[in-house]
Amino acid sequence: MTWTSSMSSGYSSLEEEESEEFFFTARTSFFRRPPGKSRAAPQDVQKEREPHVYLSKEEVKEKIQSYNSSVTDKLKMTLNANGIYTGFIKVQMELCRPITVQSSQSQGRYTPSNQETAFYLPDGCVNTLHISSTNTVREVIEALLKKFFVADNPAKFALYKRCHKEDQVYTCKLSDREHPLYLRLVAGPKTEMLSFVLREHETGEVMWEAFSIPELQNFLRILDKEENDQLQILKNRYAAYRVKLEEALRGVLKPG
DSSP states (O other), rough: OEEEEEEETTTEEEEEOOOOOOOOOOOOSSSSOOOOOOOOGGGGEEEEOOOOOOHHHHHHHOOOOOOOHHSSSSOOOOOOOOOOEEEEEEEEEESSSOOEEEEEEEEEEEEEOOOEEEEOOOOOOOOEEETTOOOOOOHHHHHHHHHHTTTTOOOGGEEEEEEEEEEEEEEEEETTTOOHHHHHHHHSOOTTTEEEEEOOOOSSSGGGGGGGGGHHHHHHHEEEEEEEHHHHHHHHHHHHHHHHHHHHHHHHHHHH
8 A cells, every 4th residue: 555645735645455433523622722623513413324335346337437427626536447446535624632743754754753743733624635445444544644744643533424414414433444435436526415524533531541742741831831821811901900990090099
């Protein structure tokens, strides 16, 4: 399995090499979310389990032809002679917590480095991956993290599928063994029918044991900075109150 990435183009390639967990989504971040980065959890509702339908080679061929005829962004699928097909999926990054990124990189692969930094990924970031029908959800997650040189453990993240129906937004977590390109083929190219989202695992609690020492240290530095920022805001607010009170007292005590 090989992969390439381009940070500027937002495009990655992941070539060659079932159950689903459904629930109501909820925010479980221990960090204060920056403005504009909150999740619309109330709009995400539980999605009913759908049966997995296996397609014959002829059905796959017909599906791909129908899919390509509906594509408007030139991201078409290709059926190979061995029955494996390749194509593109777009994944939206919806991460509440900051990610840890390695500062040094070489030819699209990780290189040993003790210099790491943690920051929030920009909201609404979408990445396009070129994958095959054999690639699993776990491989897609690993490819996304490699694209950004993320040092975090891939096990911290999960891939979700989202669809719109009757003014509702349905989401569900995909199992690691699911094949995203198959889901894309069956749903068609329209993102309203199906879209993919990368999130942290929604466990209800922070799994501290899953984080490395450098990651925990980065989180502590972020928390210290947020605490200092909040303290400074409070000090400025009360300093402004004091100035107004002193001005009011001078006005009252001023000889008339």
